[in-house]
Amino acid sequence: MMILAVASGGGHFVQLKKILFYFESEVLTVYSTMENPSLNLNCKYQVIPDCNIYNFYGLFRCFMSLFCKIYILRPKVVISTGAAPGFLALLVGKILGAKTIWIDSIANSEKLSLSGRMARFVADKWYTQWPELSSENGPYYIGSVL
Amino acid sequence: MIFCTVGTQLPYNRLLKLCDESASIMPDYNFFMQIGESDYIPKNSAWVRNINEIDYHDKLKKTQLIIGHAGMGTILSALDYNIPIILVPRKHALNEHRNDHQLATAHKFRHYSSIFVYDESSDFTELIFKALSFVGEYEVDKKSKEFSQKLVLIVNELLGN
Numbered sequence: 431m432m433i434l435a436v437a438s439g440g441g442h443f444v445q446l447k448k449i450l451f452y453f454e455s456e457v458l459t460v461y462s463t464m465e466n467p468s469l470n471l472n473c474k475y476q477v478i479p480d481c482n483i484y485n486f487y488g489l490f491r492c493f494m495s496l497f498c499k500i501y502i503l504r505p506k507v508v509i510s511t512g513a514a515p516g517f518l519a520l521l522v523g524k525i526l527g528a529k530t531i532w533i534d535s536i537a538n539s540e541k542l543s544l545s546g547r548m549a550r551f552v553a554d555k556w557y558t559q560w561p562e563l564s565s566e567n568g569p570y571y572i573g574s575v576l
Numbered sequence: 577m578i579f580c581t582v583g584t585q586l587p588y589n590r591l592l593k594l595c596d597e598s599a600s601i602m603p604d605y606n607f608f609m610q611i612g613e614s615d616y617i618p619k620n621s622a623w624v625r626n627i628n629e630i631d632y633h634d635k636l637k638k639t640q641l642i643i644g645h646a647g648m649g650t651i652l653s654a655l656d657y658n659i660p661i662i663l664v665p666r667k668h669a670l671n672e673h674r675n676d677h678q679l680a681t682a683h684k685f686r687h688y689s690s691i692f693v694y695d696e697s698s699d700f701t702e703l704i705f706k707a708l709s710f711v712g713e714y715e716v717d718k719k720s721k722e723f724s725q726k727l728v729l730i731v732n733e734l735l736g737n
Binding site for chain 2: 439443444464468
């Protein structure tokens with residue numbers, strides 16, 4: 431397994447599925463917070479605990495779960511559309527030597543999300559989906575799901 | 577069917593009240609509401625608290641109009657299925673979300689011909705009829721596929737291929 435894609439449920443997951451359209455499913459693993467999502471992708475899937483920035487215990491639990499899973503999986507690239515679990519996945523990926531890609535959710539049209547701003551420190555490639563939010567030092571804009 | 581949804585995260589009583597009121601004066605229309613953790617229980621419509629992905633997509637196939645919060649998941653579903661949508665953005669001032677990003681999202685998507693944004697100045701039921709009469713199609717897939725293609729190249733570059 432080479433590529434890990436992570437997003438929390440709902441809108442982040444919908445966007446993740448869209449950006450994975452041209453990825454080869456044989457080398458792809460997806461983590462999200464839902465038990466039985468409709469993936470439309472013929473790749474491996476695992477559930478991770480949901481968490482948000484307001485709950486330290488939740489963050490810790492999610493981090494540990496991700497650490498164990500990613501330690502075994504050893505992906506070469508970790509890619510995420512958010513939110514907090516996606517940020518943690520990039521952090522763990524970085525610690526374990528993977529290259530990391532952050533795509534900030536298209537919902538954040540005025541300002542990057544908090545996890546998106548923190549992702550700057552752990553992302554090798556740091557993207558926004560709104561050209562007006564991009565800057566010379568990142569985040570960069572290369573396209574969007576809409 | 578008119579599908580009202582509060583999304584996966586937070587309760588949204590104001591949206592459900594609006595939809596339920598319209599449902600009571602539109603008896604010929606079949607409303608269905610996903611209410612999440614909301615306290616408000618619809619009186620004039622079938623409802624569920626939450627819906628799994630498979631049932632969700634089944635419902636969307638039969639949906640003429642979506643009414644929802646201005647969440648990206650809901651907007652993307654509507655665009656994917658080419659269903660007109662009315663957005664009722666959650667407001668921070670009414671404690672409906674942690675901040676006002678849904679107002680910003682709704683604003684960004686105003687120019688889509690199939691997306692209607694509710695503000696208090698208009699009549700909700702009238703807006704429903706307006707949205708129901710929407711006809712038209714547009715391409716949304718192209719942009720996201722281009723984006724996916726670019727990301728594949730970037731991943732390859734990172735892998736040193």
